Amino acid sequence: AQTVTQSQPEMSVQEAETVTLSCTYDTSESDYYLFWYKQPPSRQMILVIRQEAYKQQNATENRFSVNFQKAAKSFSLKISDSQLGDAAMYFCAYRRYNNNDMRFGAGTRLTVKP
């Protein structure tokens, strides 16, 4: 069974600084997708970034980028120039290529200090 592990229950960052959230996953598949979702206090789950496993290039969305290490089964999220609005729970998620079932990690609560 595929599992997703986020080893950092909580993280904090100073405004304008950079922070990296960790995520590892367990799978025997070669084709799959990885995602980071953000859940602010409003509790709305918002897709932040996505990565196809067959792509070697790391995905980037503005201030958000990932470090995808397929061999190590690692998928970390880097947030640059952190803003107060980045404060939220962040969930890492995995989906197999031919399966609609998405597995989520337990989440990391990010605090941004002014």
Next chain:
Amino acid sequence: DAGVIQSPRHEVTEMGQEVTLRCKPISGHNSLFWYRQTMMRGLELLIYFNNNVPIDDSGMPEDRFSAKMPNASFSTLKIQPSEPRDSAVYFCASSLYGTSIGEQYFGPGTRLTVT
């Protein structure tokens, strides 16, 4: 697009009552998911549908829970009878599966409190 729509946003009910949560997926999406989120258990997948057909309901806690998707634009999650341990935030999500990366888009959630 209006996004995934869920109703009600908040529901407070007494133990033993029937609760029905509603979801309208994004138009054109062919997969729909029901999740439950609690502090203790995190985000759990309850059931999902592809093209209105239930594919995996192994996450449904027990027979008190049931879900239907009568058409592509509407789904319900029913709890009968409700219990205090059912108190949680219930999310509906939809995706376009088969032709794209299939990321899921979530609704705003329904906060259920059973007293």
